[in-house]
Amino acid sequence: MTTPHMQRALYVDLTTGQTRVETIAPVLIEKLLGGRGIAAKILYDLVPKGADPLGPENVLILSTGALSGTGAPAAGRLCVTTKGAQTGVYLKTSAGGHFSPSLRALGYDYLVFCGASDRPVYVWIDRDGVRIRDASSLWGKGVRETTRTLSTGGSDRVEVGCIGPAGENGVRFANVMFSYYCSASRCGAGAVMGSKKLKAIAVDPAGTTVGVADPEAFLGAVRDAREAIYDDTLATQLYEFGTAADVDFFNELRSHPAYNFQRSYIDDPEGARRLSGRNWIPAGYLKRRRGCAGCPIACHRYTEVAEGPFTGSHSGGPQLETVNALGPRCGNTDVELVFRLNELCNDYGLDVSTTGSSIAWLMETYERGLLGEDVLDGIVPTWGDSEAMLALVDKIVKRDGVGDLLADGTREAAKRVGGDSWKWTAHGGKGLEITALELRSALSYALAFAVNVRGADHLLTETIAEFGGTKEAIAVMDRITGDAEKYCGGSVLEKRAEIVRWHEDIYAVSDALGICAFTTTAAYGIDEERAARLFSAGTGVSLSAEQLMKAGRRIVTLERCFNMREGLTRANDRIPWRMMNEVQEDVDPELDPIVTQEKLDTMLDEYYALHGWDPESGNPTRETLAELGLLDLLSERAVHA
Amino acid sequence: MAVRLVVNPERCTGCNSCVLACSFAHAKEYAFEKARVRTSRDAEYADARPRVCVQCAEAPCLAACPTGALSRTAETGAIAVDSDLCTGCGLCRAACPYDGIHWDATSKRPLICDLCGGEPECVQVCRFSKAITTRVVGEEDPA
Numbered sequence: 001m002t003t004p005h006m007q008r009a010l011y012v013d014l015t016t017g018q019t020r021v022e023t024i025a026p027v028l029i030e031k032l033l034g035g036r037g038i039a040a041k042i043l044y045d046l047v048p049k050g051a052d053p054l055g056p057e058n059v060l061i062l063s064t065g066a067l068s069g070t071g072a073p074a075a076g077r078l079c080v081t082t083k084g085a086q087t088g089v090y091l092k093t094s095a096g097g098h099f100s101p102s103l104r105a106l107g108y109d110y111l112v113f114c115g116a117s118d119r120p121v122y123v124w125i126d127r128d129g130v131r132i133r134d135a136s137s138l139w140g141k142g143v144r145e146t147t148r149t150l151s152t153g154g155s156d157r158v159e160v161g162c163i164g165p166a167g168e169n170g171v172r173f174a175n176v177m178f179s180y181y182c183s184a185s186r187c188g189a190g191a192v193m194g195s196k197k198l199k200a201i202a203v204d205p206a207g208t209t210v211g212v213a214d215p216e217a218f219l220g221a222v223r224d225a226r227e228a229i230y231d232d233t234l235a236t237q238l239y240e241f242g243t244a245a246d247v248d249f250f251n252e253l254r255s256h257p258a259y260n261f262q263r264s265y266i267d268d269p270e271g272a273r274r275l276s277g278r279n280w281i282p283a284g285y286l287k288r289r290r291g292c293a294g295c296p297i298a299c300h301r302y303t304e305v306a307e308g309p310f311t312g313s314h315s316g317g318p319q320l321e322t323v324n325a326l327g328p329r330c331g332n333t334d335v336e337l338v339f340r341l342n343e344l345c346n347d348y349g350l351d352v353s354t355t356g357s358s359i360a361w362l363m364e365t366y367e368r369g370l371l372g373e374d375v376l377d378g379i380v381p382t383w384g385d386s387e388a389m390l391a392l393v394d395k396i397v398k399r400d401g402v403g404d405l406l407a408d409g410t411r412e413a414a415k416r417v418g419g420d421s422w423k424w425t426a427h428g429g430k431g432l433e434i435t436a437l438e439l440r441s442a443l444s445y446a447l448a449f450a451v452n453v454r455g456a457d458h459l460l461t462e463t464i465a466e467f468g469g470t471k472e473a474i475a476v477m478d479r480i481t482g483d484a485e486k487y488c489g490g491s492v493l494e495k496r497a498e499i500v501r502w503h504e505d506i507y508a509v510s511d512a513l514g515i516c517a518f519t520t521t522a523a524y525g526i527d528e529e530r531a532a533r534l535f536s537a538g539t540g541v542s543l544s545a546e547q548l549m550k551a552g553r554r555i556v557t558l559e560r561c562f563n564m565r566e567g568l569t570r571a572n573d574r575i576p577w578r579m580m581n582e583v584q585e586d587v588d589p590e591l592d593p594i595v596t597q598e599k600l601d602t603m604l605d606e607y608y609a610l611h612g613w614d615p616e617s618g619n620p621t622r623e624t625l626a627e628l629g630l631l632d633l634l635s636e637r638a639v640h641a
Numbered sequence: 642m643a644v645r646l647v648v649n650p651e652r653c654t655g656c657n658s659c660v661l662a663c664s665f666a667h668a669k670e671y672a673f674e675k676a677r678v679r680t681s682r683d684a685e686y687a688d689a690r691p692r693v694c695v696q697c698a699e700a701p702c703l704a705a706c707p708t709g710a711l712s713r714t715a716e717t718g719a720i721a722v723d724s725d726l727c728t729g730c731g732l733c734r735a736a737c738p739y740d741g742i743h744w745d746a747t748s749k750r751p752l753i754c755d756l757c758g759g760e761p762e763c764v765q766v767c768r769f770s771k772a773i774t775t776r777v778v779g780e781e782d783p784a
Contacts (some may be wrong), residue, residue, distance in 0.1 A: 291656025298654035302687030303709040
């Protein structure tokens with residue numbers, strides 16, 4: 001039986017084919033909780049400074065969470081930790097589905113892949129052990145076929161994580177895909193996996209059992225947490241209509257990026273309505289709501305197109321980010337084209353977000369006359385053109401012609417194209433393109449994106465509370481700032497550091513526990529107290545809410561140390577040039593819709609001060625590391641008991 | 642107020658919360674093989690449905706049991722298994738039209754929903770999607 005107070009790591013050396021299992025030192029569970037936290041420590045120890053993300057020195061870590069496999073709400077998340085292929089900096093990405101609890105039930109909290117195989121392999125894990133098997137016949141196959149093939153190899157509970165052709169071909173924003181449609185996306189964990197010639201990992205948890213330290217207390221904590229989620233305003237909406245529920249509403253609010261972030265509105269209200277998740281029910285696209293393991297919310301969708309040019313397209317999703325990236329960001333409002341592109345990206349194992357941003361950047365760069373026909377392979381990349389978008393996705397996956405230009409992300413593409421094209425890239429200071437937030441009227445998000453350790457997006461710090469859009473968000477803002485009425489609002493500059501740090505901490509806790517951040521941020525059902533009750537009863541390691549949040553901060557700081565060692569500084573804590581130099585159109589000038597350097601500096605100064613980081617370098621000071629107990633943790637290779 | 646389970650398969654999200662809650666309610670641990678509700682899932686097409694006893698008014702499992710090991714519990718209406726009388730023949734499972742009877746590989750006995758004494762845990766954790774709900778005996782099926 002797997003028990004949450006004992007964590008184990010399975011190391012797989014893909015160069016030699018050897019495996020070994022280690023027990024995690026209990027002190028690490030107390031300090032870093034599990035999941036993302038301990039994976040950060042393993043990565044810090046194993047990947048040397050300057051390592052090539054696509055070389056054998058890089059390490060790929062799949063981590064469950066301290067509560068994975070239990071009935072804690074939404075405890076279906078898996079973290080993937082590595083050095084990012086697109087960014088060359090720290091990468092934590094996470095995925096839903098059913099892989100994580102299945103892996104944990106088998107007694108492995110961490111899968112650590114080192115080295116690289118010289119031929120395609122997949123790893124099969126069940127109660128009888130771990131086997132590395134030949135994957136020659138799977139290499140080149142899509143995610144769907146790979147998953148389907150491996151799923152038939154054991155009981156009816158096999159779960160598969162795999163890469164598609166994008167990861168095999170070294171597209172630097174390739175995903176690892178789990179349970180068919182759940183992506184560990186952004187920054188190219190799939191490319192790292194491909195560089196190791198690791199096609200897939202399949203786990204068969206049949207016959208396994210997961211226990212908790214204090215069943216009675218745990219049941220109480222689970223029931224309480226579930227009730228809070230069921231009562232949450234946004235949780236209800238996420239269930240009913242998914243993350244893309246209100247594209248039309250956000251569009252009207254001028255906060256739905258369009259035309260490569262040049263605008264925050266697309267002048268097609270009917271198209272925006274059709275893109276909205278609410279419309280997918282009457283329009284017949286929504287076939288099923290999908291829940292990751294143990295999730296009361298089930299925000300994920302499963303959609304299908306029944307007629308027209310994309311008849312038969314079906315896939316998990318799309319989520320809001322997908323709708324924007326492959327929709328208005330590229331000037332497209334044909335929802336059925338979004339469904340088709342989403343299906344392709346999922347099957348190729350491509351990050352929808354950077355795929356959309358790359359195409360959008362190409363469209364703008366073409367429009368501005370910086371791209372000659374000689375580099376476009378006959379494609380005419382005009383806004384919203386379906387033929388061009390479909391062709392570009394195909395070329396990116398194959399790294400063919402213009403697709404090869406885009407397959408390293410827009411930072412690298414702009415270097416090759418030159419001129420002012422770098423200004424139209426949507427990456428911050430770490431090489432990752434931003435997600436569908438209008439940062440000029442969402443200052444917490446602007447700060448969160450800037451300081452995000454993996455690059456500028458919302459998926460390590462979801463600060464939606466800043467808008468005060470639900471009663472739960474207002475309550476959170478009250479707790480963080482002491483005065484929600486005063487500090488709610490996307491244009492308010494004060495208290496942004498406090499908002500970001502609280503969300504960072506709780507997000508890190510969520511990832512370490514293996515529960516979805518949609519229960520702790522966005523929907524705010526599980527607060528620190530509830531998380532502490534779940535963790536303590538589940539693991540038997542008794543931590544207060546304060547101690548738990550401090551562990552979250554320790555994780556965030558440890559991740560920062562990885563980047564510090566790589567030489568990153570305050571200069572890398574940025575948001576795209578466009579957000580800092582072009583005033584947002586169509587917005588009341590009273591709201592001052594631009595993030596000036598001055599504004600960003602103000603927020604960064606406050607943020608570093610709050611963390612106890614050095615204001616010049618933006619990096620943790622020795623005193624701060626000591627206060628968090630990280631000096632010892634970083635200097636000792638004390639991962640294992 | 643006696644209740645019966647109602648399964649709305651098309652509403653199932655495949656999250657397995659019901660399986661986890663059932664296992665924990667009965668065994669104080671999370672083991673799919675201990676659960677009295679299981680799900681069939683085809684994740685490729687997002688197809689999923691809970692498989693659980695729905696306390697049929699005329700239960701084929703009762704008729705199929707050759708040893709009289711199955712009986713209807715008076716208070717709740719749930720089907721109970723007398724593990725002393727049960728020989729583990731499996732005829733009850735074969736007779737169930739809903740594939741709602743599961744198997745405990747350890748005890749070699751059927752696992753049948755006991756309605757948690759009247760307040761089924763699986764229903765509590767299926768609040769949004771309502772793939773498993775209850776109806777009060779004598780009232781119309783809400784589906």
